[in-house]
Amino acid sequence: MLTMTGIGKSFPGVRALAEVSLSVRRGEIHAICGENGAGKSTLMKVLSGVYPQGTYDGEFSFEGTVCRFGGIRDSERAGIVIIHQELALCPQLSIAENIFLGNEQATGGLIDWNRTNHRAAELLDRVGLKEPAVTPVGELGVGKQQLVEIAKALSKKVKLLILDEPTAALGADDSAHLLDLLRGLRADGVTSVIVSHKLNEIMAIADSITIIRDGRTIETMAVGEATEDRIIAGMVGRDLEHRFPPHEPKIGTEALRIEDWTVHNPTRPDHVVVDRANLVLRRGEIVGLAGLMGAGRTELAMSVFGRSYGRDISGRLVKDGRPIEARSVREAVAHGIAYVTEDRKRYGLNLIEDVKRNISAAGLSRLARRGWVNENEEYRVAGMFRRSMNIKVPTVSTVTGTLSGGNQQKVVLSKWIFTDPDVLILDEPTRGIDVGAKYEIYSIINRLADEGKAVLVISSELPELLGLCDRIYTLSAGRVTGELSRAEATQERLMQHMTRNQEQHP
Known part of the structure; x- marks a missing residue:
């Protein structure tokens, strides 16, 4: 034909x-x-x-x-x-x-x-x-x-x-x-x-x-x-004998504790989307968050990140042993929390702006003096991330919308890594990218954990969580229903926990 x-x-x-x-x-x-x-x-x-x-x-x-x-x-x-x-x-x-x-x-x-x-x-x-x-x-x-x-x-x-x-x-x-x-x-x-x-x-x-x-x-x-x-x-062009790069975790002290976290739907105040959730993230550890569609994974992440989602939010955030308030994105970033959205094209990037400006967007204060951005420093920082993250572009002045999905994802990661966070929340970090680019993203996540950052990975792909994470929480109808170590976790056990309480809490 x-x-x-x-x-x-x-x-x-x-x-x-x-x-x-x-x-x-x-x-x-x-x-x-x-x-x-x-x-x-x-x-x-x-x-x-x-x-x-x-x-x-x-x-x-x-x-x-x-x-x-x-x-x-x-x-x-x-x-x-x-x-x-x-x-x-x-x-x-x-x-x-x-x-x-x-x-x-x-x-x-x-x-x-x-x-x-x-x-x-x-x-x-x-x-x-x-x-x-x-x-x-x-x-x-x-x-x-x-x-x-x-x-x-x-x-x-x-x-x-x-x-x-x-x-x-x-x-x-x-x-x-x-x-x-x-x-x-x-x-x-x-x-x-x-x-x-x-x-x-x-x-x-x-x-x-x-x-x-x-x-x-x-x-x-x-x-x-x-x-x-x-x-x-x-x-x-090569065999990927292992889909996930080998990694030995070096788990340290507690970085962030989320206690009794409850979030209501912003348009339906009587509807609870996150129900008394408790999570602990440690430095050097990659923690997974698994759940079916509508379980409340993204809502939990966005509400923790400066209350970007929800209303009538209650609960406590404890960072490095001290209670903190993160009532806005600015406050969350100031406390060392970063969130990489699942929708990079709509919320993560300015697609008509160049790579350099996207990388510097969340950390402009690091490049500015008296309100003026040092463009030479901005070029230097973007060039450094281009090399360290292997972003495939002719120049950091390339318009971000022309990049492939995998390279766009590396730009989003660079933007938030530039803020030097202690806690990095990654929502569907490999959605829409190929197996080769996934391997590179996994290697970057491992490197971030090795640098002492606490990493929370939200993913719909259970094999991804099993291959990448040191510990996995499951979420069902807004509630944390399970916590499994790498050794304990299997697709079957995760699915059992992910479907728990579905009938009681549709």
Whole structure:
């Protein structure tokens, strides 16, 4: 159905693609794997007309016809539709309005709302979304918004559906539903290309897998020939014999104690989201926090970090044996507490600012005299972090939004490490990044612990917590339900604790 040969694409100072080839059969789900920055998304943007003909080398044909797309409308007319990782929906508009935006159901220049809503309802039924077509998209969760995007693609009579990291921001249930939908579309004759870092999902759903490394095609294989080790070796150019770097902890004194911590929902004051939680973090120790979606993990972390979330917060924070107040982010930072958000693009970074400014943002007082920032010192500090964190950028003046996910995550970490915290809370620190970049992040976390910092890691991936942490707390319905050492912890025991009290506290 699709053949791409000799595809090359350059940006100023960067060769993103070099002689990439790709072949996709009709009716299959074809997965594309590669590290962040390997060129996967760039290749998909060439295919979908985001990068028009003339801006890249090589050529490709779709259904036997050579494609010379001048823009994304040309590719959609041919039946190729892309759903980007950053969803392109208008939250204020209804589901139906989003589905037919740019493709309005009009008669004589006037939109036929009955036809619009009726056709939208048919498409929603096809993707398994039960919300009324008039529901504003902003009221939907990310998983349901993904389904709206797929319904929008189906409205354009899609033949080849491209999904870029479709489950990166989804929980387990939403991911499973999306993968089931893709299987159903395959049965209906829709061909899919899925770009993903989640190897277990790829092995479960794909028919074929193509690996891209450093802008080049490494190999294409049938899923029956693939193993996770073979895929990883192709992605990173070496065997990752151990997914986690070896680490011997040097656990020291207590850094932070959280006592009887209770947090109420800011919009529903009668709803308790964190219920009398108690945690202890020690210097040199990596502590995990496990819980199902909605258990209150992020709410706990944000409320501790300067009450960034919640209302009617009660309980005590004890730092180095002394009670402290952290009623604002400024106070929390002053007490040596730092929080790396799970949503780096929205809350962690200024994507239109350069790397240098992002790194210095949380610690400007360290670079300023009499209200003026010393730019030479700012360059020096950013350059130091660029080297120590292995941030792959031509210069620290590079705009942060152009970086791969793994490098963006290193910039966020650098920003908070620059404040020299004693306690570092990392919320989903490896979400949306590949196995090679994950290994680097794990090595950085180990190094921070070895420097005497107390590290709290929140993660939805139980193997990550088991491979990285010295001790793990479990959270269920806002309550701490278990505390397991590395030796005691298994996925089964963690899941038992994570599901405890779910019926009593929905």
